[in-house]
Amino acid sequence: MDTIKQALGTPSAHTEEQQRHIYDNLPAEQREKQSYADWVKEVYNDQYEKWMPWLEDQYLKWFGNGDNKASYATKDSLSKTKITGSKQVDQIQDDVNNLIGNQVGENGLLAPLGNMASKEGINRAERGGKDDQGSYGGPMAGITDPVDETSQRAGQGLSSGIQSAGSSLASGAQNVGSVLPGFGSK
Known part of the structure; x- marks a missing residue:
């Protein structure tokens, strides 16, 4: 994996020919461990792991009406707990769910907690425990x-x-x- 990071450096769009060239220039022991297809799959998964949580955050920032991942997940979980089929009761329940979810959202009283839960909890879980730099430990990574x-x-x-x-x-x-x-x- 470190060889991939060194070979590719920053994320960029490589053509199939460029990818093949990068793979062919890997050390022989690395090429013996992985086929070209496995190597490409690993590079793709590494990039996906880095970029997808960021894309989701941007989407919520632009279209989420003040939601972060924590508030969105809270609202989504609470929306699944409808008690009755009555429109009036469901509306009250939706309003309460939104009130609770908005408190951990962008402008809520618990916004710092929601932002931390989104960045350090949900995003790390999506990345398998790593932060946006690929480290498990943050400041203590060393x-x-x-x-x-x-x-x-x-x-x-x-x-x-x-x-x-x-x-x-x-x-x-x-x-x-x-x-x-x-x-x-x-």
């Missing part, structure tokens, strides 16, 4: 990102060890079932 990478590698090693142990147990159980009469057959 400390937290290496720890996170080490934890991920340890988790992957543990996962493969558990899978190996599980397949060994399964094959051992099959062997026991085939040796003992009455076990393993129905």
Whole structure:
């Protein structure tokens, strides 16, 4: 992934020929790990992860009538809780839902909380925990990102060890079932 970021730098529109050229100039070990199609898919997903939360924020800023993601999500969740089929009661409920949602919106009393929840909560969740710079730790990134990478590698090693142990147990159980009469057959 770091090789992709170094190769592409800032986001730009590359033609298929330019992408192929960038891929061909990657180190041989990187090309052996990934096919061209996998590499392009990874680059696309990386760009999507960076840009989509920003695009959603811009859309809400321009067309959301003072909504941020937190207020929009609040209003949307509350709108699904209609109690009756009566127009009058539903209208009152819609008004209350909008009142609550608008308080975490752009001009609400809880706007700072809503903006923080939108940026640091919802946007990070959409990016898999990363901020808009691709870091997990924000100001503490120098400390937290290496720890996170080490934890991920340890988790992957543990996962493969558990899978190996599980397949060994399964094959051992099959062997026991085939040796003992009455076990393993129905």
